[in-house]
Amino acid sequence: MTAPTRERETEFEPVYHRYGPHRAGLPPLLPYFRELWHRRGFATEMSRAEIRGANSKTLFGQAWLVLNPLLLAAVYYLLVTILRGHHDPKVFVHLTLGLFAFQMVSHSMTSGTKSVVSAGKLLINTAFPRLLIPLSAVRTAVFHFLPTIPVYLVFHLIFLTRVWSPSMFLSLYFFGCMLLFSAGLAAFFATVQVYFRDTSSFLPYFVRIWMYLSPVLWLPENVAHFSKTVVTIIQLNPMYAMLGGYAEAIQEEKVPDVGLFLSSGLWAVAVAVIGFLFFISRERDFAVRLT
């Protein structure tokens, strides 16, 4: 639906809506986002329902929210230890930090991609700002991320006992950037998926390659010796700036470069604006495509 024109909010004045021809194009954005905010409770409940529903038939139930990151960390610990031939605590702690954050972005993206297409009946039977659907998927990804924080802190306590500094709070900025970035990606790929259903099949491979290209399994200093062109290409990856700044703030007791702040912020805002506007401009067409 386009954002309805709300004349007055009183009980006696009826709400007036006018629906005209509209295939692609933006509705008035202010009322749209007002309506989106008004309906945020629905996105919250959709995401909560999904989290509750997902593990309802398993023995461990909601404990999977903590088990998942633990197992993931264990698998990659084995991998990295075998590849390097020795136990390197710094690499391991960096890996878990990057891995959990990257997982949040990639989960937002992959589940956001499928969110609109799988909303099916809900979408063709109820009118609401559709952007709530991918945003709800992002919320789910964030709630899967939250239990990884204590898991990480335990590793940090064990392996980086003395690394605590106020600069850690700067990581919140980079986390915020990743969040906004994820939301933009989720909206963008959700729209693409409606028109091209193979998107969700390609994504896992894309995500995996993207992870190898991002500073998750390696540290920025590992690539410093490459030629300038290669390093520039590596740095063009939005996750390079976001994960790099995030990890530096948390693990290196220093304030990350201004360049990392700027690059992260710009990427996040640009992707969010493009993703949201692309989604909103197409969302009225979704019902037609999904019937």
Add this chain to the structure above:
Amino acid sequence: MLSVSPDPVTDDESERSPYAVRVEDLSITYRTTFERKPTLKQTIVRFGRGERAVHVVEALKHVSFDVRVGTAMGIIGSNGAGKSTLMRAMAGILPPTTGNVEVWGKASTLLALGVGFNKSLSGRENIVLGGLASGLSRREVEERVDDIAEWTELGDFIEMPMNTYSSGMAARVGFSVAVHMRPDILMIDEALSTGDAHFREKASAKMAELRDSARAMFLISHGLGSISEMCNDCIWLDKGRLMMRGRPDEVIDAYMKYVKVKKSATTTEDI
């Protein structure tokens, strides 16, 4: 924008628009690719053959009508006549291809019943989800959730996951949610087809109550009996065209003649 129309207000006590819904020259065309799901493989095969598999389905063709406040309108027609499409257009879900739809009021849609939002959640949780989907705030939902659950008469089942429900039980939940939203405009698509006799009676009573409080009600049904019983206005759609508008009995008679079905017990009852 106009919220109050310049037309003189006839019978309404307030100075509201005399219309609840106005549909002007509404056409809706679905353009779908031939494959139900557009995939790369099909795309490549099609590119190779140099063809474009676009299917145009004209669901509604130049439909115009207006509905005054206080109308309970029945919508009848054969399968595929465009009834549900019309409802979705009035609810603002499907954008018109041409034409306009104007709606005065908050619409609550009860389209395609038994839409369990999440089958692994309990009936009560789905009620909350459904309420929020219709645009209520969390507090409003929490105020109503007990009434809604009570009204379904599902007893302890309301705390069980929806995948343990029969289709009739799921329909009860869906219906109960829709009628408790205090909508200005209520749209019901084949609401009573899965309920048992007791529930159907209860639902009819509830709909009659809502007909008096809501600004307008739309009822799609193949049970022509309930249309003539519940509605005071009726339109008949056939292959996307508006064939007739008038009093329910007249329209139903014309429709019966058209489809050459003798008026019998089977057609007038909700099956």
